[in-house]
Amino acid sequence: MNILVMMIAISLWLAFIFLIGFILNVAGGQLDDLETPANRMLDDEMETQDESITQQL
Amino acid sequence: MQNENLPGAHDFAYLDQASLRDLYSHGKSQNQICFYVSGIQCGKCIRKLEDLPLNLAGLKSLRVEMNKNLAYAEVDPKLLEFSTLAAAIQKLGFTPTALTSVRDEIAAQKKSDRAELIRLAVAAACAGNIMTFSFANYFGNTGSLRSVFSVLSFLLYLPVVTYVAYPFYVGAINSLRRKEISIDLPMAIASLAGFIFSSIQLFRGQENIYFDSLSGFLFLILISRWSQRRLQRNFLNLGHLTDNFGLERVRIVQAGQISWTKASSLKIGDHIHLESGETVPVDGDLISQRAQISLSWLSGESKPLSVTAGSRVPAGSKVVSTDATLQVRELIRNTEFGKILATVERFSLSKNRIISLSDRWAQRLLVFVFTVATIYLAAAWSTGAEDAIGRALALIIVACPCAMAFGTPLALASALKKARSQGILIRDANVLEKCENIKTLFFDKTGTLTESELSLEVESEAVAAKIRSIVLTLESYSQHPMAYAFRQAFPDDLCLIAENWKETPGEGVSATIENEFYELKRNPSVGMSCTLFKNGESLKTFNFRAKILPGALDTLTKLRLKGFKTVLISGDSEEVTRQIGQALNFKNHEVLFGMSPTDKANLVAQTPHAMMIGDGINDSLAMIKADVGVAVAGSVESALKSSQIYLNEKSLDRISFLFKLSRETLNSIKINLSLSVIYNVIAGTLALTGFITPLVAALLMPLSSGVILVVTWVRGRK
Numbered sequence: 001m002n003i004l005v006m007m008i009a010i011s012l013w014l015a016f017i018f019l020i021g022f023i024l025n026v027a028g029g030q031l032d033d034l035e036t037p038a039n040r041m042l043d044d045e046m047e048t049q050d051e052s053i054t055q056q057l
Numbered sequence: 058m059q060n061e062n063l064p065g066a067h068d069f070a071y072l073d074q075a076s077l078r079d080l081y082s083h084g085k086s087q088n089q090i091c092f093y094v095s096g097i098q099c100g101k102c103i104r105k106l107e108d109l110p111l112n113l114a115g116l117k118s119l120r121v122e123m124n125k126n127l128a129y130a131e132v133d134p135k136l137l138e139f140s141t142l143a144a145a146i147q148k149l150g151f152t153p154t155a156l157t158s159v160r161d162e163i164a165a166q167k168k169s170d171r172a173e174l175i176r177l178a179v180a181a182a183c184a185g186n187i188m189t190f191s192f193a194n195y196f197g198n199t200g201s202l203r204s205v206f207s208v209l210s211f212l213l214y215l216p217v218v219t220y221v222a223y224p225f226y227v228g229a230i231n232s233l234r235r236k237e238i239s240i241d242l243p244m245a246i247a248s249l250a251g252f253i254f255s256s257i258q259l260f261r262g263q264e265n266i267y268f269d270s271l272s273g274f275l276f277l278i279l280i281s282r283w284s285q286r287r288l289q290r291n292f293l294n295l296g297h298l299t300d301n302f303g304l305e306r307v308r309i310v311q312a313g314q315i316s317w318t319k320a321s322s323l324k325i326g327d328h329i330h331l332e333s334g335e336t337v338p339v340d341g342d343l344i345s346q347r348a349q350i351s352l353s354w355l356s357g358e359s360k361p362l363s364v365t366a367g368s369r370v371p372a373g374s375k376v377v378s379t380d381a382t383l384q385v386r387e388l389i390r391n392t393e394f395g396k397i398l399a400t401v402e403r404f405s406l407s408k409n410r411i412i413s414l415s416d417r418w419a420q421r422l423l424v425f426v427f428t429v430a431t432i433y434l435a436a437a438w439s440t441g442a443e444d445a446i447g448r449a450l451a452l453i454i455v456a457c458p459c460a461m462a463f464g465t466p467l468a469l470a471s472a473l474k475k476a477r478s479q480g481i482l483i484r485d486a487n488v489l490e491k492c493e494n495i496k497t498l499f500f501d502k503t504g505t506l507t508e509s510e511l512s513l514e515v516e517s518e519a520v521a522a523k524i525r526s527i528v529l530t531l532e533s534y535s536q537h538p539m540a541y542a543f544r545q546a547f548p549d550d551l552c553l554i555a556e557n558w559k560e561t562p563g564e565g566v567s568a569t570i571e572n573e574f575y576e577l578k579r580n581p582s583v584g585m586s587c588t589l590f591k592n593g594e595s596l597k598t599f600n601f602r603a604k605i606l607p608g609a610l611d612t613l614t615k616l617r618l619k620g621f622k623t624v625l626i627s628g629d630s631e632e633v634t635r636q637i638g639q640a641l642n643f644k645n646h647e648v649l650f651g652m653s654p655t656d657k658a659n660l661v662a663q664t665p666h667a668m669m670i671g672d673g674i675n676d677s678l679a680m681i682k683a684d685v686g687v688a689v690a691g692s693v694e695s696a697l698k699s700s701q702i703y704l705n706e707k708s709l710d711r712i713s714f715l716f717k718l719s720r721e722t723l724n725s726i727k728i729n730l731s732l733s734v735i736y737n738v739i740a741g742t743l744a745l746t747g748f749i750t751p752l753v754a755a756l757l758m759p760l761s762s763g764v765i766l767v768v769t770w771v772r773g774r775k
Contacts, residue, residue: 015185019182022178027175033123036121039100040107
């Protein structure tokens with residue numbers, strides 16, 4: 001009985017922490033744009049000076 | 058997508074001018090700027106743009122939002138000017154347009170999106186945990202632990218009833234103020250009534266507590282609405298109309314000096330200077346000796362108009378050859394063009410809400426259920442109040458309008474997704490219902506059934522190579538539509554060296570090439586044509602036409618076979634419009650020419666069940682007045698502001714697909730509604746006769762929702 005109560009408290013506490021974490025992420029703008037990061041990732045190479053761009057400019 | 062129509066596309070100096078800088082810059086140090094960037098298509102485009110800070114000194118950061126085509130940049134003003142940044146973006150192959158007031162709207166939308174996501178997260182967390190406790194109770198949890206779980210469910214439902222359900226209360230109150238019954242009303246009543254009833258049961262130590270069903274139900278509704286809104290919002294985030302036309306700024310001429318200024322600070326009598334390709338932001342009188350202007354955005358007329366000093370130039374026309382100086386006669390807000398823009402803006406800002414099929418059914422069902430429950434309560438009160446309350450509550454809970462609450466949004470969201478994969482962007486999903494009743498289709502000519510640009514009638518091979526080179530050389534500096542047509546027709550020919558090149562508005566171009574004097578003269582009396590002269594002697598005449606879009610005839614034939622009435626309306630001349638009409642098998646009475654934007658709008662408004670398919674600003678009023686407005690791509694983006702549907706590709710066969718999709722979606726919605734009615738009739742009868750307790754009703758409700766979800770999902774995958 002006691003262990004059950006303790007586990008319930010822990011699980012609720014965990015859920016609460018995850019919820020707060022999610023809210024902080026949303027408030028920080030991490031979920032503002034759900035498309036660009038997915039596309040950005042596809043071409044996510046080392047950030048070096050791109051000579052082709054320099055030439056274009 | 059290159060947008061050559063954008064004024065100032067090659068000249069960003071105005072971004073640095075002190076009087077305009079505050080219009081475009083933002084941030085504490087006024088060192089940030091937001092561009093609408095045309096041409097972002099993939100991860101490589103994002104990288105190209107976001108790597109700019111590595112290659113451009115003074116650019117602190119640049120972040121792209123792909124779904125909105127926006128780029129947010131922060132610069133070091135000492136090292137980099139906004140104009141240099143804009144030019145660098147253009148050099149990479151994109152078309153940047155600096156945005157002004159739209160940034161406030163973007164910020165407000167972001168705020169509202171974040172609030173919605175947080176609400177969704179709270180609903181998910183609470184509903185999930187409540188379910189965990191409820192399941193334990195359903196499967197035999199007894200004693201003090203059962204009470205603890207019930208109390209915990211109550212505590213977890215508090216944020217749901219107060220915070221999560223808040224939009225439903227607001228929606229319900231607003232609808233009551235409008236003397237309507239919306240779908241939010243039963244949600245609000247169910248949330249509050251369920252909370253009060255379950256709380257009373259809890260504190261009386263009784264069974265029948267419904268926190269789990271209610272919280273789960275509210276979460277499902279929120280998530281289905283969120284997914285529909287997200288799909289709808291993933292496009293059409295364009296700037297203000299004036300941003301698209303570049304009308305917020307203008308070059309003013311003062312004491313012989315030309316400088317940029319805000320268009321809002323112009324006064325009647327001021328002199329303004331416009332360069333080739335720019336849109337006239339006022340009604341003005343031409344001061345320059347001659348100029349050529351295009352009225353294509355206003356009237357659809359494809360042929361440029363030649364005007365001389367003193368002529369009135371209307372706002373919204375475009376300067377197509379050489380520069381022009383005008384004296385301001387009327388400010389934009391008082392011009393015909395300004396009034397069209399204002400109407401389009403109002404339409405764009407209004408909710409443009411269509412009373413959907415599900416809303417209508419929801420209203421009827423709700424009125425019926427609440428009436429039956431009240432009558433039953435009144436009739437059965439004397440025989441046993443508690444039993445009467447229980448049965449009435451079971452009826453209210455079991456008569457769930459889930460088909461309307463999330464079955465319909467899901468069907469619509471699925472349709473939006475399908476449409477998007479076919480290059481159709483739908484601003485308001487409910488417009489699919491309206492498509493079902495369309496009987497007459499009005500087609501604009503220029504840009505919709507034909508290309509916006511002119512094309513040369515003769516094949517490149519039929520013209521001698523020498524003549525091709527001479528023509529190209531003569532037209533190399535001209536911005537005239539015929540010059541574009543020549544460049545398109547002879548892409549591989551080389552230009553020669555020209556001396557004394559001169560362009561005379563309304564007449565043509567001339568130059569000395571290889572010691573011979575050549576002229577390319579427009580023939581205003583012979584439709585759209587021009588003649589090449591060598592030392593005054595005619596060499597060759599070229600004819601031009603507006604090219605019909607591929608597939609236009611097939612699509613029109615298919616639509617006519619399906620019983621739609623098709624009408625061609627154009628602001629162009631009778632000769633040109635009839636020529637296109639004949640080529641596309643329009644009957645004589647179905648070809649209407651010389652129509653002003655207002656004429657078009659009046660005709661469309663008077664025609665019941667009309668769809669207007671157009672592109673330019675000249676079609677905006679008609680698209681607003683039509684039951685369904687469809688904007689065709691490759692034209693002025695602002696036309697989207699006045700239409701509910703946007704064809705991403707210039708292919709009219711999408712119109713046929715649109716009607717098919719509309720029929721499929723409506724069928725899905727009707728199946729959902731029918732299932733809902735059957736379920737409600739059976740379950741409602743059982744509830745009133747006492748065969749279904751409120752607890753069983755609460756269990757049945759998610760079951761019926763599940764059936765709706767599965768049916769919608771299966772149909773959506775077809």
